[in-house]
Amino acid sequence: MKISMIVAYGKNWEIGLKNQMLWHISEDFKNFKTITSGHHILMGRKTFESIGKPLPNRISIVLSNSGFECEGVHTFNDIQKALNFARENAEEELFIIGGANIYETMFPYVNKMYLSEVDFEGIADAFLKEIDFSSWDLTEEKTHEAIIVDGKVKSPAWNFKVWIKKD
Template structure:
C-alpha cells in the first residue's frame, strides 16, 4: 500500500519558501509514528529542508539532477524508480513536496492528510486536488487549537475506492 502523507491548509496550501506555514507538534509526532521504519519518498528540496536525515527511515530522493548524491539517502530520477526500490516495504510514504505529490497521486492507495483549519494566502506550494468521488474518507479525528497549536486541524485518512 502506497501512502501519501501531508499537512495542508483549507485551500491545499503546503508551504512557502521550502518551509511550513505552521508549527503543529502533535502532527510531527504522528508523522514520526507513521513513517518510522518505512521508505519515505521526497523531492530534493524537501530533503534539503531537513536539518539531517530523519532517523529509522530509508530516504528516497527524486531529482532530475543526474549528478546529485547525498549521503544517507538513495537518489532516483522518477517516481517509478522510487516505488521499485521500496517495493519490499509494505507501506512506503510519499512525503512531498508539491510536485512529488502530483507525481505520486496516481500510484497512491491511501492519503494521511492533516487538514489545517486555516487559509494561508502567502503559500507557494500546494497539495494536489484529488477527486473525492474516487476516494473514501475512513477516519477523521479533530484536534482543537491549544497553547502548543495555533491552528485547529483534523487527521483525515482517505483510501482509494
C-alpha cells in the first residue's frame, strides 16, 4: 500500500489557524476531492472536527487518544492498527490529510506527496515541518495564478507538485 500525504501550505510552512484553513482556493479543493475520492483518508481528531463530517466517497480514519467516536468514522489510537485497517480493506493509496502532528508523525511512512504551495504569508498556529526534498523526485508540477476580483485577491497563486520518494 502506498502512503501519501496531501497538504496545502504557505511560504513559511503555515497550514492553519484556530483549526481552520488559511485560504480558500476552490480549484485546490476540487483537486483534493479528485485525488482522494475512493480512498481511505487518515487524519487527527481536530482535523476531522474542523471538517465536521466524513467526506463523501472516502473512508475516514481518525487517529485519536481521547476515545473519540463518530458514526461512519474508524478511530484508532495506534498507527499500525490504522494502517492495517486500510490494508485489510484493500486500499492501494492511503492519504494523510492532517493536521500538523499527524503529518509529522506519519511522515516516515510517506512515499508520495501531493503538495499545494500557496503564495501566502500570515498568522498561523499550525505549521508543516519543513521538508528536505533531497530524497524526493518531483514528478508533476502545475502553476496556478492568483484570482483577482474587484482589485482584491479572491484566491492566492499556488503551485501544485507531486513528489515521489527516491529508492
